[in-house]
Amino acid sequence: xxxxxxxxxxxxxxxxxxxxxxxxxxxxxxxxxxxxxxxxxxxxxxxxxxxxxxxxxxxxxxxxxxxxxxxxxxxxxxxxxxxxxxxxxxxxxxxxxxxxxxxxxxxxxxxxxxxxxxxxxxxxxxxxxxxxxxxxxxxxxxxxxxxxxxxxxxxxxxxxxxxxxxxxxxxxxxxxxxxxxxxxxxxxxxxxxxxxxxxxxxxxxxxxxxxxxxxxxxxxxxxxxxxxxxxxxxxxxxxxxxxxxxxxxxxxxxxxxxxxxxxxxxxxxxxxxxxxxxxxxxxxxxx
Amino acid sequence: xxxxxxxxxxxxxxxxxxxxxxxxxxxxxxxxxxxxxxxxxxxxxxxxxxxxxxxxxxxxxxxxxxxxxxxxxxxxxxxxxxxxxxxxxxxxxxxxxxxxxxxxxxxxxxxxxxxxxxxxxxxxxxxxxxxxxxxxxxxxxxxxxxxxxxxxxxxxxxxxxxxxxxxxxxxxxxxxxxxxxxxxxxxxxxxxxxxxxxxxxxxxxxxxxxxxxxxxxxxxxxxxxxxxxxxxxxxxxxxxxxxxxxxxxxxxxxxxxxxxxxxxxxxxxxxxxxxxxxxxxxxxxxxxxxxxxxxxxxxxxxxxxxxxxxxxxxxxxxxxxxxxxxx
Numbered sequence: 166x167x168x169x170x171x172x173x174x175x176x177x178x179x180x181x182x183x184x185x186x187x188x189x190x191x192x193x194x195x196x197x198x199x200x201x202x203x204x205x206x207x208x209x210x211x212x213x214x215x216x217x218x219x220x221x222x223x224x225x226x227x228x229x230x231x232x233x234x235x236x237x238x239x240x241x242x243x244x245x246x247x248x249x250x251x252x253x254x255x256x257x258x259x260x261x262x263x264x265x266x267x268x269x270x271x272x273x274x275x276x277x278x279x280x281x282x283x284x285x286x287x288x289x290x291x292x293x294x295x296x297x298x299x300x301x302x303x304x305x306x307x308x309x310x311x312x313x314x315x316x317x318x319x320x321x322x323x324x325x326x327x328x329x330x331x332x333x334x335x336x337x338x339x340x341x342x343x344x345x346x347x348x349x350x351x352x353x354x355x356x357x358x359x360x361x362x363x364x365x366x367x368x369x370x371x372x373x374x375x376x377x378x379x380x381x382x383x384x385x386x387x388x389x390x391x392x393x394x395x396x397x398x399x400x401x402x403x404x405x406x407x408x409x410x411x412x413x414x415x416x417x418x419x420x421x422x423x424x425x426x427x428x429x430x431x432x433x434x435x436x437x438x439x440x441x442x443x444x445x446x447x448x449x450x451x452x
Numbered sequence: 453x454x455x456x457x458x459x460x461x462x463x464x465x466x467x468x469x470x471x472x473x474x475x476x477x478x479x480x481x482x483x484x485x486x487x488x489x490x491x492x493x494x495x496x497x498x499x500x501x502x503x504x505x506x507x508x509x510x511x512x513x514x515x516x517x518x519x520x521x522x523x524x525x526x527x528x529x530x531x532x533x534x535x536x537x538x539x540x541x542x543x544x545x546x547x548x549x550x551x552x553x554x555x556x557x558x559x560x561x562x563x564x565x566x567x568x569x570x571x572x573x574x575x576x577x578x579x580x581x582x583x584x585x586x587x588x589x590x591x592x593x594x595x596x597x598x599x600x601x602x603x604x605x606x607x608x609x610x611x612x613x614x615x616x617x618x619x620x621x622x623x624x625x626x627x628x629x630x631x632x633x634x635x636x637x638x639x640x641x642x643x644x645x646x647x648x649x650x651x652x653x654x655x656x657x658x659x660x661x662x663x664x665x666x667x668x669x670x671x672x673x674x675x676x677x678x679x680x681x682x683x684x685x686x687x688x689x690x691x692x693x694x695x696x697x698x699x700x701x702x703x704x705x706x707x708x709x710x711x712x713x714x715x716x717x718x719x720x721x722x723x724x725x726x727x728x729x730x731x732x733x734x735x736x737x738x739x740x741x742x743x744x745x746x747x748x749x750x751x752x753x754x755x756x757x758x759x760x761x762x763x764x765x766x767x768x769x770x771x772x773x774x775x776x777x778x779x
């Protein structure tokens with residue numbers, strides 16, 4: 166499916182992104198541990214991927230022609246789990262098992278636990294290489310599917326990632342699209358204070374990538390960028406998505422302290438209310 | 453000698469054919485490429501010395517160059533295997549599985565994808581290059597990873613068989629190879645099955661269990677000990693994981709003592725694996741031939757093997773010691 170997006174579809178996706186954010190808050194409160202800021206910040210992009218961009222079949226997760234979505238920064242897996250559940254990979258109810266003993270929804274995602282999870286990830290910097298390996302193998306066999314790799318910004322401090330960027334550029338892996346969650350935060354503070362990443366665009370360009378930059382909360386812009394990446398034949402493409410960590414919950418937005426903690430139950434109630442009322446703009450039927 | 457092992461007839465012949473086990477890897481890769489179209493070979497700027505260039509010449513479309521980037525080589529291979537290929541990654545063991553150990557752990561072992569890791573230039577017999585390039589901890593690194601199979605072939609012929617066998621082993625496999633020419637003492641008829649140790653020499657007084665090229669020294673030691681009236685049983689335990697517990701236990705129950713032989717740190721290596729089994733099922737005196745918590749250094753392979761206590765004389769001494777310890 167290769168299609169540009171219409172206003173009506175964008176509105177539907179925005180409603181879905183809000184529902185997915187609500188699921189995120191509920192599952193993180195239930196888990197009692199986990200990452201909050203990153204998953205909220207990537208909710209719009211994961212919604213666009215699972216409900217518009219990806220060629221996939223939730224009832225047949227191993228379909229050989231599916232697009233591959235590799236999640237390199239595995240710690241934001243709650244957003245992947247929530248999007249997958251809403252897309253029909255497994256019941257929404259199962260989201261409550263996040264991080265619990267015996268769950269398929271491991272704290273960091275594991276390929277063999279949950280169909281549709283593509284790769285085991287968490288340790289940073291090693292997703293792009295796997296995505297590039299899949300893209301390389303697929304091209305050897307003339308496969309048409311595309312490979313997407315979602316990465317954090319701070320993992321661009323890891324050497325392995327740049328080795329993979331060099332490999333993908335050298336091999337002109339045009340069936341590979343990287344997506345960088347440029348939210349500027351990491352555990353120890355702001356990325357530009359901890360170990361600066363800028364100029365990120367020219368770094369990728371120097372590694373022979375086609376680079377696009379979008380507002381990561383503008384679904385239309387992101388979808389258009391993905392469409393453009395499909396039209397680039399000589400290079401892999403990276404979309405630097407500028408996102409707000411914790412997007413959708415005013416108390417969490419921009420605050421790096423929310424990187425690796427979940428909302429407490431009472432906070433969860435307030436956050437859900439904020440999402441349901443679109444920040445107080447409308448009345449919630451749950452009140 | 454155990455006739456069923458089909459070893460060469462004149463073990464002690466001074467003109468014995470010698471070849472490095474990495475040659476067996478190179479030949480095995482070509483065999484593998486012919487047998488299965490899914491086989492691809494990756495290399496990190498060491499095509500000739502890992503012998504992966506033989507595959508490259510035959511199947512250029514299935515050879516992937518990584519440059520000096522072993523971490524990336526592991527992750528690219530994980531992706532290729534995830535998609536459906538059977539990748540072999542070739543480098544020196546100090547770099548792969550050394551430098552890229554975490555990538556192997558997460559993206560290959562835990563991910564459980566069938567990447568075959570070939571660690572060349574393992575052991576102190578790398579020689580003049582010195583400690584930086586002499587991998588002495590790779591068996592330990594690999595055998596502690598769940599899902600991983602660990603193979604240490606004893607000569608070039610067995611290395612070729614092990615390489616091909618790795619293709620048909622579902623999960624990740626580590627293959628260990630040496631740089632230096634070593635005696636070729638097995639034959640095409642010598643049995644090789646992953647997980648099945650082979651009794652090379654039958655004996656009743658002591659078990660010498662080993663892996664890799666030092667098995668030749670073990671056999672020579674056993675022949676010489678025979679003249680002193682000590683009959684050693686020599687076991688080729690080419691598969692460190694899964695270890696052939698049955699063959700080792702049966703032998704030690706008969707002999708009552710064991711000497712383990714490996715070109716590796718004693719800590720965490722093959723001897724440790726044997727010790728873990730014996731202490732649980734049949735406690736027996738054990739002596740360890742291997743490197744004792746030291747880095748290697750430059751020198752000629754033979755002199756290093758002797759200097760670090762892994763020569764024929766050292767094995768014989770260990771046998772005499774362990775026999776004295778028998779209850």
